[in-house]
Amino acid sequence: LAKTTQPISMDSYEGQEVNITCSHNNIATNDYITWYQQFPSQGPRFIIQGYKTKVTNEVASLFIPADRKSSTLSLPRVSLSDTAVYYCLVGRSNTGKLIFGQGTTLQVKP
Amino acid sequence: SAVISQKPSRDICQRGTSLTIQCQVDSQVTMMFWYRQQPGQSLTLIATANQGSEATYESGFVIDKFPISRPNLTFSTLTVSNMSPEDSSIYLCSALAGTGLPGELFFGEGSRLTVL
Numbered sequence: 001l002a003k004t005t006q007p008i009s010m011d012s013y014e015g016q017e018v019n020i021t022c023s024h025n026n027i028a029t030n031d032y033i034t035w036y037q038q039f040p041s042q043g044p045r046f047i048i049q050g051y052k053t054k055v056t057n058e059v060a061s062l063f064i065p066a067d068r069k070s071s072t073l074s075l076p077r078v079s080l081s082d083t084a085v086y087y088c089l090v091g092r093s094n095t096g097k098l099i100f101g102q103g104t105t106l107q108v109k110p
Numbered sequence: 111s112a113v114i115s116q117k118p119s120r121d122i123c124q125r126g127t128s129l130t131i132q133c134q135v136d137s138q139v140t141m142m143f144w145y146r147q148q149p150g151q152s153l154t155l156i157a158t159a160n161q162g163s164e165a166t167y168e169s170g171f172v173i174d175k176f177p178i179s180r181p182n183l184t185f186s187t188l189t190v191s192n193m194s195p196e197d198s199s200i201y202l203c204s205a206l207a208g209t210g211l212p213g214e215l216f217f218g219e220g221s222r223l224t225v226l
Contacts, residue, residue, distance in 0.1 A: 034213035036162040043114075043202050043217025044153065087152070093212040100153040 002026040002090040004101040006016075011107050017063040019106050022088030025069045033064060033071045034098070036087045044087060048073070076108075083108045112137050112207045114218035122224045123193050130189045131221045133203030138183040139216075140208035144176070147200045147220070156201075159186040193225045 008021040022032065032051050036044040048055055050062040050071070061074040075082060086101040113136040123129050133142065142159040157178055158166040180186040184219035190197050200220040207216065 012142045032163070032211075032213055034211075036215075041220075043204070043220055044215075046211075046214045049211045089213070091213040096206045096212065096215075097143055097155060097158055098213060098215060099155060100145075102152050 001092060001099050002028065002031060004088045004090060006086075006088050006101065006104045008102060009105045009107070011109060012078055013080055013109050015077050016081075018078050018106060018108075020075075020088070020106070021070060022073070023070045024088070024090045026074045027068050027090055028092070030063055031090045031092050031106045032061065033068075034089050034091055035060070035062065036089065036100075038085045038087065047074075078094070078106075078108045080108050080110060082106065111210070112139055112201055112205050112216040114205060114216055116201075116203050116218035116221050118221055119219065120222040120224075122226060124226055125194055126178060127193055128189055128191045129202055129223060130187050131195065131203070133186045133188070133218060135184045135205050135216075137207065139205040140183075141206040141217070142180060143204045143206075144178060144186070144188045145156045145202040145217075147202060148198075149200075153202065156188070159188075190223065193223075195225045198223055198225045 002024040004024045012018045034049040037048045038044040048062045055062045063072045087103040089098045115134045117132045144156040145153040147153045156171045159180040161180045177189045202219040202220045204215045
């Protein structure tokens with residue numbers, strides 16, 4: 001599975017849009033990109049998943065360029081409760097397993 | 111979706127002993143995994159729990175140290191054997207429901223182990 005690289009930390013303020021970019025240069029043709037959120041003392045929680053172009057759900061948007069070597073998680077109008085660690089992962093459908101990278105610690109300030 | 115319950119939620123153990131963590135899912139799932147997360151660190155995949163057969167371990171993890179069982183589609187156990195302080199960590203069970211997206215894993219709250 002492709003290794004992912006993302007910023008270690010980011011700061012933002014309430015109400016702002018936050019974009020976290022992840023690089024996965026060695027992504028294979030059949031791999032998908034998925035993002036998870038983790039709060040302290042909790043297990044990770046699935047946010048969004050995509051294969052190409054743009055995916056949007058009630059929580060976030062995921063932008064994937066045509067070459068798929070990177071992806072950007074967009075969180076609209078963050079609040080203090082969005083302070084968490086965000087993980088970008090590349091997965092393969094036939095294995096199910098996911099390898100977690102270092103993650104991005106997002107700190108939302110008032 | 112799937113709700114995952116782990117027991118114990120936390121425990122303090124003595125060096126040299128073994129502890130078994132139980133993972134119960136509220137619905138049948140296709141795949142189950144065990145992860146370890148040390149304080150302030152990311153998650154590390156230990157193994158894939160295979161139903162009715164031996165688990166598939168990731169590099170650096172062996173069956174003698176982390177025996178895993180999965181007798182059916184909703185239950186799995188992870189044993190941490192002959193524990194040392196280096197095994198102090200949070201152990202997380204996760205599952206792939208099979209009816210959702212291929213990357214949509216559900217996680218338990220974790221079992222926090224402290225080895226003295």
